[in-house]
Amino acid sequence: MLDALLWGTVAASSLLIGAILGIVHTWPKRLVGGVLAFGGGALIASVSFELAEEGIQRGGPWPVGIGLAAGALSYYLANRLVSGQGLPVGGHHGRRFRHSQDSRRHAGGTSLAVGAVLDGIPEQLVLGIGLAGGAGVSASLLVAIFVSNLPESIGSSSDMIASGSSRRRVTGLWIAVTVVCLASTVLGYLIADLATGGLRGFIDGFAAGALLVMLVDSLIPEAQEKAGNTAGLVTVLGFSLATFLSLVA
Numbered sequence: 001m002l003d004a005l006l007w008g009t010v011a012a013s014s015l016l017i018g019a020i021l022g023i024v025h026t027w028p029k030r031l032v033g034g035v036l037a038f039g040g041g042a043l044i045a046s047v048s049f050e051l052a053e054e055g056i057q058r059g060g061p062w063p064v065g066i067g068l069a070a071g072a073l074s075y076y077l078a079n080r081l082v083s084g085q086g087l088p089v090g091g092h093h094g095r096r097f098r099h100s101q102d103s104r105r106h107a108g109g110t111s112l113a114v115g116a117v118l119d120g121i122p123e124q125l126v127l128g129i130g131l132a133g134g135a136g137v138s139a140s141l142l143v144a145i146f147v148s149n150l151p152e153s154i155g156s157s158s159d160m161i162a163s164g165s166s167r168r169r170v171t172g173l174w175i176a177v178t179v180v181c182l183a184s185t186v187l188g189y190l191i192a193d194l195a196t197g198g199l200r201g202f203i204d205g206f207a208a209g210a211l212l213v214m215l216v217d218s219l220i221p222e223a224q225e226k227a228g229n230t231a232g233l234v235t236v237l238g239f240s241l242a243t244f245l246s247l248v249a
Helices: 002-024 029-059 061-083 094-132 139-162 167-190 197-248
Strands: none
Touching: 002 094, 002 139, 002 167, 029 061, 029 094, 029 139, 029 197, 061 094, 061 197, 094 139, 094 167, 094 197, 139 167, 139 197
C-alpha cells in the first residue's frame, strides 16, 4: 500500500506542479507548445507500448477493443459537456471578439483538464495493479505519465488564467484532479486480485482510447498552434524518449 501511495503521488504530482507553473508565470507560447508536443509524443509511445500492446497481451484484442471504444466515447462526450459546444465563436471586433477568444481559451483549458482525468484514472489504475502484482513500477509508464501530465496542466491552467478564471479556482481544480488520480493508484492496488486479464485489457484500452481522442482534439492542435512548425520535431523527441524507456524496461 505504501508503494502505491508513493508512486501514485510521484505520478500525479506533476499535474499540480504543472498547474502551479502555469499560474505563477506567463510562459512563452512556443515553450508551452514545445512542452505540449513533447508530452504528446510521450503519450503516443505510452498508448502504443504500455497500453495497447500490453493490454492485448494480457487480455486479448476484444477487451482492449471494447475499452478503446468506451474510453474514446467517454472523453468525447465529457469534453462536449464540460467545454460547452454552444459557446459563441463568432464576432469580428471589440468586446465580442475578445470574449470569443477567451471562451476558446477556457474551453481548451477545460478540455485538457478533462483529458487529464479520463486518461489519468485508468493509467494510474494500471500503475497500482502492476505494483500489487509484484511487477514493480514501470519506469517508462511512470515517466510517460509524469511528463505528459506537465504540459496538460501547464497548458490548461495558462489558458484558463488567460480567459479570466481566478487563480484560486484553477488551483482548486487541479488539486481535485491530482487527488482523484492518486486515489486511482491506491484503488488499482486494492482491486488487483479482481483484475483478471480481460479487465486489465479493458482498463488499458480505455486509457488508450481517451488519450487518443484527447491528443487529436486538444493537445496536438494546441501544440501546433503555440509551437508552430517545430511541434512535429519535438513530438518525435518525446516519442523517442518514451519508446527507449519502454524498451529498456
